[in-house]
Amino acid sequence: xxxxxxxxxxxxxxxxxxxxxxxxxxxxxxxxxxxxxxxxxxxxxxxxxxxxxxxxxxxxxxxxxxxxxxxxxxxxxxxxxxxxxxxxxxxxxxxxxxxxxxxxxxxxxxxxxxxxxxxxxxxxxxxxxxxxxxxxxxxxxxxxxxxxxxxxxxxxxxxxxxxxxxxxxxxxxxxxxxxxxxxxxxxxxxxxxxxxxxxxxxxxxxxxxxxxxxxxxxxxxxxxxxxxxxxxxxxxxxxxxxxxxxxxxxxxxxxxxxxxxxxxxxxxxxxxxxxxxxxxxxxxxxxxxxxxxxxxxxxxxxxxxxxxxxxxxxxxxxxxxxxxxxxxxxxxxxxxxxxxxxxxxxxxxxxxxxxxxxxxxxxxxxxxxxxxxxxxxxxxxxxxxxxxxxxxxxxxxxxxxxxxxxxxxxxxxxxxxxxxxxxxxxxxxxxxxx
Numbered sequence: 001x002x003x004x005x006x007x008x009x010x011x012x013x014x015x016x017x018x019x020x021x022x023x024x025x026x027x028x029x030x031x032x033x034x035x036x037x038x039x040x041x042x043x044x045x046x047x048x049x050x051x052x053x054x055x056x057x058x059x060x061x062x063x064x065x066x067x068x069x070x071x072x073x074x075x076x077x078x079x080x081x082x083x084x085x086x087x088x089x090x091x092x093x094x095x096x097x098x099x100x101x102x103x104x105x106x107x108x109x110x111x112x113x114x115x116x117x118x119x120x121x122x123x124x125x126x127x128x129x130x131x132x133x134x135x136x137x138x139x140x141x142x143x144x145x146x147x148x149x150x151x152x153x154x155x156x157x158x159x160x161x162x163x164x165x166x167x168x169x170x171x172x173x174x175x176x177x178x179x180x181x182x183x184x185x186x187x188x189x190x191x192x193x194x195x196x197x198x199x200x201x202x203x204x205x206x207x208x209x210x211x212x213x214x215x216x217x218x219x220x221x222x223x224x225x226x227x228x229x230x231x232x233x234x235x236x237x238x239x240x241x242x243x244x245x246x247x248x249x250x251x252x253x254x255x256x257x258x259x260x261x262x263x264x265x266x267x268x269x270x271x272x273x274x275x276x277x278x279x280x281x282x283x284x285x286x287x288x289x290x291x292x293x294x295x296x297x298x299x300x301x302x303x304x305x306x307x308x309x310x311x312x313x314x315x316x317x318x319x320x321x322x323x324x325x326x327x328x329x330x331x332x333x334x335x336x337x338x339x340x341x342x343x344x345x346x347x348x349x350x351x352x353x354x355x356x357x358x359x360x361x362x363x364x365x366x367x368x369x370x371x372x373x374x375x376x377x378x379x380x381x382x383x384x385x386x387x388x389x390x391x392x393x394x395x396x397x398x399x400x401x402x403x404x405x406x407x408x409x410x411x412x413x414x415x416x417x418x419x420x421x422x423x424x425x426x427x428x429x430x431x432x433x434x
Contacts, residue, residue: 086233088148089282091293091313093141096277104136105175105266118273119166119266122157129176130202135169135266138279142313142331145260145289147281149230153183155220157270162186165193166220166272169264170232176200179258181230181241181251182268183219191268193219195239195253206239206253216251219243225275234259234282234289260284283311285329286345294331303340316351330355330367339364339376348373361396 096102099112109121123134149168157164165184172178179197187193193215195207209216219241220226229242237256240249265274283290290311294301298315305323312319312331321328322340330337332350339346341359348355348367355364357376364373364380370388375398382391382400391400 086146086231086236086238087282088146088231088280089144089290089293090280091142091144091283092278092280093138094276094278096138096140097275101138101140102136102264103139105134109134110136116273116275117265117277119156119271122267122269122271125269129198129200131176131198132167132169132180132203132266132268134269135167135180135264137169137172137262137264138277139262141279142283142311143260143262144279144281145234145284147232147263147279149263149277149279150227151265151274151277152225152227153220153265153272153274154225155183155185155223155270155272157272159185159221159223161270163189163192164270164272166265166267166270166274168228168230169266170230170261171258172261172264173258177258178261178264179232179239179255181228181239183226183228183241185218185221187215187218188213193251195241195251197255197257199257206255207251208253209251219250260287260289283313285309285311286327286347288327290329298333307342325360343378357394 097112097115097117099110102110102112102117104110106123109119109123111118111120117136119134123132125133147170149170151168153166155164155166163184163186165182167180167182169178169180177199179195181195182191182193184193190205190210191203194205194210196203196205207215227244231240232238237254239253239255241251242248243250263279265277283293286309288309290309292301292303292308292310294312294315294317296314298317299312300318301310301312301320303310303321303324303326307324308321308326310319310321310326310328312329312335314332316333317330317335319328319330319335319337320340321338321344323342325342326339326344328337328339328344328346330346330348330351330353334351335348335353337346337348337353337355339355339357339360339362343361344357345363346355346357347365348371350368352369353367353371354374355366355371356374357364357378357380359377361379362375362381363383364375365383366373366385366389368385370386371384372390372392373382373384374392375382375394375396377395379396380393380398382393382398384391384400384402389402393400
């Protein structure tokens with residue numbers, strides 16, 4: 001399929017497999033794989049089982065699903081024992097037992113037989129802040145803002161070891177910045193059976209149940225499987241942990257220092273296992289909670305005339321952000337982004353992308369693959385990442401940067417400033433190859 005985009009216009013011909021657009025120069029050829037999404041609607045939406053004002057997707061396991069529509073996140077509500085409700089969003093990640101979905105601290109200590117995630121050897125202390133010794137971060141799917149995590153866990157260290165534990169990681173930003181809940185049969189010392197944060201310092205206890213001598217009742221006291229459900233509401237900072245189907249949380253905390261991140265599983269210094277993890281949440285784009293969310297397949301996503309945060313996720317997507325000062329993360333796949341009016345920020349990410357800033361003072365960031373960045377009218381900043389990127393300015397004072405000049409601002413650092421451009425970077429209406 002070929003993405004052939006005439007200036008500021010896209011002729012969409014949706015059919016089984018993704019977005020088909022016809023186009024002119026510097027076209028990006030799109031040959032989607034055979035295992036793509038089937039389109040059950042004939043206009044625009046490239047999604048399975050599409051229905052009125054909604055994009056839904058029913059993919060196989062080990063993928064991401066989404067219940068959100070193009071105008072915003074259709075959030076799932078969860079309650080925290082009388083503390084109110086929070087919209088988690090509709091993006092679901094599940095079926096993640098395979099080893100390729102995980103990034104362990106020490107891969108050799110883990111086993112992935114296909115139906116479980118097993119920490120088979122205890123971790124060891126590492127340099128830096130006092131924090132869990134061994135865990136694996138889920139790398140499949142997006143980073144999340146508000147989130148609900150469901151899983152079954154089992155402690156494999158013998159019950160005779162009173163301080164045995166497993167942990168659920170959430171809000172993971174780096175190896176020294178994340179939250180975790182510690183599930184243990186001991187609740188009498190500070191580091192056991194509670195909710196903690198690691199923020200470039202030794203882990204800090206957060207849960208309301210700890211009174212200085214004892215905490216919440218032990219989460220696990222045997223060698224059986226136990227269901228755990230964790231909710232994290234980013235706007236309020238509320239965190240709650242539920243065990244074995246209880247409607248009342250075992251542990252609660254309130255903390256807002258880490259607003260978003262990935263999730264994971266592990267143990268402070270013991271062994272254990274997990275299965276049937278399901279993560280439901282609101283994806284983030286450039287550190288902000290998405291207001292418009294795609295699916296793992298090819299989508300047609302349309303923003304509003306206001307300020308939008310659009311996370312397209314996987315697939316070959318067509319994104320029209322319309323008016324306002326928008327932030328767009330195109331995600332994996334061969335994507336076309338028409339940023340519309342406003343001062344927009346567009347991140348191409350993986351795949352061969354066409355990023356068109358259109359009107360306004362825009363910042364366009366290429367991804368890992370060859371991309372075409374077209375600034376359009378306005379004073380734009382174009383960031384290429386490889387020698388095969390094509391950077392096209394337009395009317396206005398534009399600046400262009402290659403990977404030798406400037407690394408594109410990552411999602412997790414939305415406020416980072418690019419370097420001051422040199423006179424050679426000034427590109428009023430010109431074209432430059434990365």
